[in-house]
Amino acid sequence: MTRPAHQRPAPASPEVLEALVQELVGLDLVPAGHELERLSHDYFDYSPVLQPQLQGKRAQLVVRAQTVEEVRRVAAACARHELALTARGAGTGNYGQCVPLDGGVVLDLSGLNRLRAVDPASGIVTAEAGCLLAALDRQLEPHGRALRLAPSTYRTATLGGFIAGGSGGIGSIRWGFLRDPGHLLGLEVVTVEREPRLLQLDTSASRALNHAYGTNGLITALTLATTEAVPWQQLVLEFEHWDTALGAAQALPASALLLNALCLLERPLARQLPNPVGCQAATGHRLLLLAAPDALPVLEAWVPQLGGRIVWSAPQAGGKGLPLRELTWNHTTLHVRAQDPSWTYLQLLLPQPEGPAIAALRRRWGDDLFWHLEAVRQQGAARLAALPLVRWRGNGPLAELMAQVKELGGVLFNPHVLTVEDGGLGVIDGDQVAAKAAHDPGGLLNPGKLRGWLRSTPG
Template sequence: ARHGVPLTPRGAGTGNYGQAVPLEGGVVLDTSAMQQVRQFDPLSGVLTAEPGCRLLELDRYLQPQGWALRLAPSTWRTASLGGFIAGGSSGVGSVRWGLLRDPGNLLGLEVVTVEPEPRVLQLDAAAARGLNHAYGSNGIFTAITVPTAPWQDWQEVALVAESAAAALALGEQLTAAALEIDGLCFLERRLLERMPALGSSPWPSGDALLLLAAPAALPLIETMATAAGAELCWQRPQWPPRGLLLRELCWNHTTLQVRANAPEFTYQLVLLPDPVGPFIEAIAERWPGWVHWHLERV
């Protein structure tokens, strides 16, 4: 700041919106070596950790104590806490906890100001809101305080229906039911065809719902899927993480997987009202064949 040199803070550099790309030269400030857990309260689940902590490693720390991160991007294995708070917006867990910007998902920040005489500020939840999802442009995170959730042995579940309408209707039913789920993703068949298989068998033809569900929810999910004519084609525990994860077909990983073999694809991010069916039909009529739908329930 004293010399007017542009400064770009960076976490693990896994974001795909270009959040950590310097546009005016200058210095990239790599925070990935700041990996200490400053404090954790096993009664309340409140965690304070440094920005370079990888999200998966934080869950490895929390799991034996019966807790887990509330929200995480599809880059859970590689992304950092600081990068997610500065550059993320939602992810796995948003169906339960909403968007990262929603009150209660960020409880505090320790920030170093970018000014000729830097200051270290301790910000509570209200004061930290202006720095949430601001790409590190108004301060350098040195510690982050977030709430966590009770640990749950989430199960990966993939359901394939005969039509997009059937899959979307089933998704609405599952969302409305008294089920504990941590993620619900819809992929229409033209996208599902481009996804790598989770197991040894290829994806069946159809439109898919990808879920993370509590073990107790599985019997009802199966019953509802059968009634809707959907096929249960994948189920396994998410933890411990191994191989390709179901969450790595969701959120921004969907675009990553598609573009790996079809770089001509791009995406447009929109927030749709309920119900989504009429909106999808209107877009299909306006641009037939051009838009392939990937939806995440938040």
């Protein structure tokens, strides 16, 4: 090795690039052009902070792998030439997770999309990393099973990308977050070495690769727990007053109702979003629910007592147009930005009780902050996460807003930073760094995204 592994690798010289292309002959290569640009980017433009940092960053070569053997060939070639190697699923991440900072190779794994096994007794599924979540769910349906958690990008995102880059979403009201013990049960991983190994990691060894942005192993297959399939019903509720809407968002998850999502949108925000087919435009604060069929009679009686009304309902399956799911989580941000790209967002867990903190932030930020809450379970307890829309006024006001959130007792998951640690709780996870040393000793995987690796001293 000619460079210390804790330093970021240099981009490939024209000669090295040429040699690499020769070595990878027979694979699906994208050497240049619009497609290379597209496959080098994700949805980092939601962040005006990341935008200038990532604009123009691109791979020098994209390889679209179809098999595990092809992944090994690419890993071996990058190890030989000491080139950066960045895994990509569908590229729907929001923080530039799959954007290569140092050129090199982007490895598109969406071609590895086979379902390998469903255990009929336990419902445990093993599938390749590039499986689209919605496609995988369709294959689980005949077994009466479904994925426990899905991002609102369920139709476009891959399983490997969700585990490596996502956190939770639809289902988090019941099942918490992806890193909670019990979801990810095993991984198949290719190491980045001159002779890449194919490892089968058990539940505890897999944990270090969960939400590590592909910095410590190339995931080729995943084993996950599933849940029973439920024919979810979509409901839109409206409330005249914010306090009653917030009260309902607190009361509904604390019941015996089987819910898969609960999203609260402040009136001005609800008014900006598209409506499901047959649902009138918003006049009040909106609560979007995914509920089991047996919850419907209870909701019909209970919602008026909570101060709201059901304005629309329809089964999720077979519905036409926009599913309710695509108005929740970061799809809310997507729809608002489609009308006015000067909006950005934050991600946080609100302190409890939520009302006073929201009121304090409203007093300071007024119409520069629109409230969007999602019901989640955090370490077993019902909480409200928030993805408020934030009008972009520059770095200074954003820093002030984040500081106020922390002062009020909120837990911030900053979506305007590049590293795994800074987007989480800010602390280095020694297990993630150790897994990188074991699976990527040359420090080639997604360089610059694991702060703990750059900080560690070799030897």
